[in-house]
Amino acid sequence: MRRSLQHAWGTELIQGHNLSIADDELVRLTNTWSIVQTYYVAYHATQALWVALGHDRPTAHPKTQSLFVDLWATRNLHLPPLTLGVGATGATNLPAGVTVEAVHNWTWCDSTTCWSLAAKALQSTRKERLRERQSSKRDEKQADNRKAWKEDEAAKIAKGRTPRKVPKFSRPQLTSSEKATIATSTRTYGLIDYLYRLRVRANYVDASIFTDGPDDQFVSTILAENLVTLSSVVLMGHEHRIGVLVGSATLLDWMDKFIAKNALPSDAVIRERRARYPII
DNA sequence: GGGCAGATGCGAACTGTTTA
């Protein structure tokens, strides 16, 4: 648990340090990696909380992402953005009085559109998964048909029939009930899933979203600052729950030792959080 | 007009069903 927390704190520390030294030119490149770092903060923090709850540390990304959602988004909690989720029935844990509207992804983000945009980000991430599952299900049905044919053929040959030519097995379509089953059985998606999607994109697919645009340097800087804030918010939520489980004195002791050992700068975000945590 | 993720449209290819 402590090791996972230290991984999360260390990642947050490097993320904040990169921002502090990034000039106008570097901030775009910094954002490419800041996305990755924000994801890993959530990843390690989730694992630390899961171990604090008495379980073995998960080692796979999908399992950790699923646990993050179980720990935050599928509970009746209102600590957005940690608790915001999108499932088969739509967005969950929206603030009271907020409804999600059908907004275009270019819609300007303000206090009235931010929830709809956030839900759209999660919903389109979940939609990618639905497409993958539907494709896999078709492959599975194709394999089942091939297997059934082979078994039938083997039985016929055993009875003395002449072997037939192996037919071409097409990828069967899914029935509407199979599609509905996939839709309802696909889990709720949350913040960590969207961070993972951005992480994969920034690392492996196309980093230009961060390196080339937006034109306005100011916007890239705001993004960089918001990512650092997001990491801190994610850690704050997990630290609070871990503190309740292990005792806040223990948690604060670990934080103090981490701060002392790593000679953190005076403006390190973890220092600010540490200074504000009460002993429960 | 530029910027671009997601929506939409379209043709090609594929799949399922019926019929011979």
Add this chain to the structure above:
DNA sequence: TAAACAGTTCGCATCTGCCC
């Protein structure tokens, strides 16, 4: 078993929407 047809999926191109 193959052909014909209808329906579905896939991949690509184009459009949409909002703000500066």
